[in-house]
Amino acid sequence: MKTELINTIKEKRGVVGIIGMGYVGLPLALAFSNSNVKVVGFDIEESKTQSINDGISYFKHISSNSIRNVTQKNLFYATTDFSEISRVDAIILCLPTPLNQYREPDLSYVTNTIETILPYLKKGQVLSLESTTYPGTTDEELAPRITKQGFTIGTDFFLIYSPEREDPGNPNFTTSTIPKVVGGSTEDCLEVGVALYECIIEKVIPLSSTKSAELTKLLENIYRSVNIGLVNEMKIIADKMNIDIWEVIDAAATKPFGFTPFYPGPGLGGHCIPIDPFYLTWKAKAYGVTTRFIELSGQINTNMPEWVIGKVSDALNKESKSLMNSKILVLGLSYKKDIDDVRESPSVELMELLKAKGAQIYYSDPYIPVFPKMRKHSFDLKSILITPELLQEIDCTIISTDHEVFDYDLIHAYSKLIVDTRGVYRSITSDKIVRA
Structure with missing residues (x-):
C-alpha cells in the first residue's frame, strides 16, 4: 500500500486535500496545483471557499490571477463539504493552534477537525499536520483517533508532521523554495511524507520522528522570540x-x-x-x-x-x-x-x-x-x-x-x-x- 501511494503521488495521479484555507493552506494549495497536482481546499467559512471558486483572493500577498490560473484548469477548487475527504489521497491540516486564557495550548481546531473527518478516512491515505504544536501532539492526539477507526499506521494509513514555514509578504522566499522538515510516525510514513512534499518543495529534510519535527518548529520561533526579547530589553x-x-x-x-x-x-x-x-x-x-x-x-x-x-x-x-x-x-x-x-x-x-x-x-x-x-x-x-x-x-x-x-x-x-x-x-x- 505504501508503494502504491508513493507512485500515485510521484506520478501526480492523486488528489491532495488541504484543510484550512488561511495564510498557510491557500499558498500550499497553489503550490501543489501549480505543480499539476489536483487539490481540494476545505474550510468551514463559505465566504473563503466561494472566493476561491470565483477566483478572488482575500489576501494582499496572493493575487487573484494566481488562483484563477489553477481553478480554470480544474486543478483546484474549495468546499465546505468535509465528506469529500473520502476522495483525496493526501490530507494536510493547516489549522490554528492558539493559546487559551491560561496560556495553555488550545488544540480544539485540530482535534475537532480530526473527529469530523474520521468517518471519511480510508486505507491508503496519508495525513500531515502542519500546525505548530508541542512535541508529541501527532502521536498522542492524532494517532489514537486514527487507529480507533481500525487503521494500522505505517501499514494501511500514513501519518506525518511537517511544520509550516510561511512568511507572508516575504519576496525572497515562496512555499516551494523554503526547505521543508518532515517527520513520520514510522519509517514508511516518513517515506510517504517525503514523496508528498517533494512534489512541490525544492529541498525536503527528513527527521527521525514527528516529535523531532514538532520541536524543530518550536526552536525556530523560540530562537526569534528570545533574540527579540533581548533586543527589546x-x-x-x-x-x-x-x-x-x-x-x-x-x-x-x-x-x-x-x-x-x-x-x-x-x-x-x-x-x-x-x-x-x-x-x-x-x-x-x-x-x-x-x-x-x-x-x-x-x-x-x-x-x-x-x-x-x-x-x-x-x-x-x-x-x-x-x-x-x-x-x-x-x-x-x-x-x-x-x-x-x-x-x-x-x-x-x-x-x-x-x-x-x-x-x-x-x-x-x-x-x-x-x-x-x-x-x-x-x-x-x-x-x-x-x-x-x-x-x-x-x-x-x-x-x-x-x-x-x-x-x-x-x-x-x-x-x-x-x-x-x-x-x-x-x-x-x-x-x-x-x-x-
Whole structure:
C-alpha cells in the first residue's frame, strides 16, 4: 500500500486535500496545483471557499490571477463539504493552534477537525499536520483517533508532521523554495511524507520522528522570540542611557561573524512567535523542566506595548496634555509591514491599552480598511486617510507598523508628536519624534 501511494503521488495521479484555507493552506494549495497536482481546499467559512471558486483572493500577498490560473484548469477548487475527504489521497491540516486564557495550548481546531473527518478516512491515505504544536501532539492526539477507526499506521494509513514555514509578504522566499522538515510516525510514513512534499518543495529534510519535527518548529520561533526579547530589553536600557539603539544595532551588524541583527518593536505579532514558546513551556512542565529563559523573553516581549504607552504618556505630559481624551492615531494595524495579517498584532494591544486609559483612538492601514472580527478584540473603527488636516488634529501619531506605502515625510511635517516604535526616523533628530 505504501508503494502504491508513493507512485500515485510521484506520478501526480492523486488528489491532495488541504484543510484550512488561511495564510498557510491557500499558498500550499497553489503550490501543489501549480505543480499539476489536483487539490481540494476545505474550510468551514463559505465566504473563503466561494472566493476561491470565483477566483478572488482575500489576501494582499496572493493575487487573484494566481488562483484563477489553477481553478480554470480544474486543478483546484474549495468546499465546505468535509465528506469529500473520502476522495483525496493526501490530507494536510493547516489549522490554528492558539493559546487559551491560561496560556495553555488550545488544540480544539485540530482535534475537532480530526473527529469530523474520521468517518471519511480510508486505507491508503496519508495525513500531515502542519500546525505548530508541542512535541508529541501527532502521536498522542492524532494517532489514537486514527487507529480507533481500525487503521494500522505505517501499514494501511500514513501519518506525518511537517511544520509550516510561511512568511507572508516575504519576496525572497515562496512555499516551494523554503526547505521543508518532515517527520513520520514510522519509517514508511516518513517515506510517504517525503514523496508528498517533494512534489512541490525544492529541498525536503527528513527527521527521525514527528516529535523531532514538532520541536524543530518550536526552536525556530523560540530562537526569534528570545533574540527579540533581548533586543527589546536592550532598547529600554539604551533609552535610559540616552543611546540610539538603532545606531547600536546597525553598528553591531557590521561584524561579519557571531552576530545576527534583530530589531525592537512595539511587541510580538503573528500566529507563531507570540504563541509557540508557550507551547514548549507547557509541555516541558510534564517533564519537570522550568523554561526560565524562554519565559523571561516572553514576559519582556509581552510587556512591550505597556512600555510604548508609557512613552506616549510621557511625551504628551511634556506638552501639558493627558493621555485621557487625547486623539491618538495608530499607524499600521497588521503585525508586520506590507501585509494584511492582524493575528496577535501588537497594534491591537496598543489600541486596547489606549482605550482603557480614555484616549480617542484612530487607526490608518490601507491593507485593513475595516477593523476585522477577532476572538479577543473588538473595535468599531475604519481605517482613515492620512492628510495634513488630520495629522494637525491628532495629538500623537504612533508608528506601530512601518508600511512602505505611508508618506513618512508628510507624517513628519504635519504631526504634532510622533512615537516611533520601528526606527522609521532613526536618522532624523527632531523634538517631535520620540523613539519607543
